[in-house]
Amino acid sequence: MAASEDPEIPPKLRAVRPYLLLAKDHDKRDPLVAYFCRRYAMETSLALDKQDKSPDHRGFLFSLMDGLEKSKKEQGSNEILASELASQAHVENCALKIFVYADNEDRAGRFHKAMVKSFYKSGLLFDVMQTFGELSDELQKTKKYAKWKVTYITGCQKRGETPHAGPLDEEEEGGAAFPDNLSFPTNPDQPSSSSSSFPPPASSNPPPQQPSSTYPPVNQHLIPPGMHAPPSTPEQPGVYQGGIPGPTQTPPSVDGFPKLSTSEFTKAQKYCKYAGSSLQYEDVPSAVGYLEKALRLLKTGKE
Structure with a gap:
């Protein structure tokens, strides 16, 4: 379904416009x-349309x-589309790639339009994943964080x-890193009334270069979903990256x-799926990183 073929959206279904x-x-x-x-936009429209059976809604x-x-017919040879599980991993990997780029820029204090848009797009893609x-x-935590970042940065x-830069200090925020009642902007490109650009960061970081239209390569040490830790966070015994407590003792062994x-088998399977999805992007470092995580989990019971 080409972009030019997207139908005109009825006023009461404007909520699906960002996804189209x-x-x-x-x-x-x-x-x-x-x-x-587009499938998520259609499913959302169907849910909204229960309250309105007008002809323009039906036509839309x-x-x-x-479309x-x-x-679907045009992509008939795409093996990923034939499997909901593989498709889910593919969309999830895309969402995480965009999120990691935005998170890296944010933590480095490089506040620019492309970074905010990347947080925004990753939040939408996590919504799209609900089609699975x-x-x-x-x-859910990663999605909430990405949407909150858009709200927070555009507010600033x-x-x-x-x-x-990065997550707010929980102590400074009364023990809450971000609010529960988010107000997610529908258009982060809309200029603000009081300022058209961010004030220069207090750090000595050089001005960022605007990235190209394609996503930059993801750091091979991907942030685990929901664990908002810098990619350089070292792994420590008994601790997952992101500071989440992990197993401290080796589980009992079976045949060595x-x-x-x-849940651990499921996690190993997901790492393998992420590796396959990374290869679709010819992203060898990420694929290798995911496979190494799967092997480490299978061999040691630890990440």
């Missing part, structure tokens, strides 16, 4: 991600469905303030290998 724009952004970059953005939905069917089912707790822009729980 995100689909348009991925039409050439990643048609598979674009397909699932039928047009979306026809999705056409897009409910998000895990870790991905409007007030002419320099944003705080540790006896893993169901």
Whole structure:
């Protein structure tokens, strides 16, 4: 479904507009991600349409469905599309790639338009992942953090303030890193009324260069979903990256290998899926990193 074929959105279904724009952004970059953005827009429209059976709503939905069917036929040779599990891993990897880029820029104090848009797009893609089912707790946290960052940074822009790099100090914020009641902007490109740009960061970092239209390579040490730690955080015995307590003792072994729980087997499977999805982007460092994590988990019972 080409971007030019997206139907006109009825006023009462405007909530799906960001996802159709995100689909348009991925039409050439990643048609598979674009397909699932439109599928999520269609599913959301169907849910909203329960309260309105008007002809323009019907026409919009039928047009979306026809476009999705056409897009699916065009990608008939894509093996990932044939598996919901592989598709889920593909979209998740894309969302995490964009999030990690934005998080790295934010932590380095490089506050610029592309960074805010990347947080924004990753938040939308985590929404899109709900087309495969409910998000895990870790991905819910990552989604919430990405959306909060957009709200927080754009708020600082409007007030002419320099944003705080990285997560806020929980002690300074009364024990809450970010609020529960988020107000996610529908258009982060909209200029603010009080300031058109961020004030220069207090650090001595040089001005950032605007990235190209394609996503920059992801750091091979990806931030685990929901664990907002710098990519350089060293691994420590008994601690996962991100400072989350991990197993401190080696589990009992079976045939020389540790006896893993169901959740640990599931995690190893997800690492392997992420590796396969990374290879779709020809991202060898990330693929190797995921495979090493899977092997380490299977061999030692630890990450």
